[in-house]
Amino acid sequence: MANAQCACGALRLMLSEPPQLTALCHCLACQRRTGAPFSANAFYSIGCVEISGTSTEFIRTAESGRKVRMHFCPTCGSTVYWKADAAPSxxxxxxxSLADPAFAPPALSVYEQSKHHWVQLDETVEHFQGSVSG
Structure with a gap:
């Protein structure tokens, strides 16, 4: 079982199963959300996640045109989790937010069309210029 939390600890997730997928995203929205050149993301089956604490929701329209509902801590501002209309389960x-240096490496790297040129990923990561479908 893994735990994720915001910087101040007020918003927490208990994860009772391993992730279904791990991926890096280089889209401009993720760069702005994280303040980093890409985001590192783990996707879990919604049924294995227990959420505690209050979050503020920010809804943005993804490049696909579908909504993504970002949940962040109203106290410290850390984005801990999100739900995408494109993948409701x-x-x-x-x-x-897992703060685990031994966490599984990413399997995919998406939106590499906007990847910073100095970011180097090895051949164990599957590369996509856009989304997985694009």
Whole structure:
């Protein structure tokens, strides 16, 4: 069982199963959300996630045109999880909120069309210029 939380600890997730998928995203929205050149994401079956604490929801329209509902701590501002209309049975979790250096490496790297040129990923990661479907 894994735990994820915001920086101040007020918003927490209990994860009772391993992730279904791990991925890096280089889209501009993720760069702005994280303040980093890409986001590291783990996707869990929504049924294995127990959420405690209060979150503020920010809804944005993804490049696909569908809604993504970002949940962040109203106290410290950390984005801990999100739900995408495109994948209603999954919940996305920021890998950094798990604070586990041994966490599984990413299987995919998406939206590499906007990847910073100095970011180097090895051949064990599957590469996509856009989304997995694009």
């Amino acid at each position: 999954w919940i996305g979790v920021a890998v950094g």
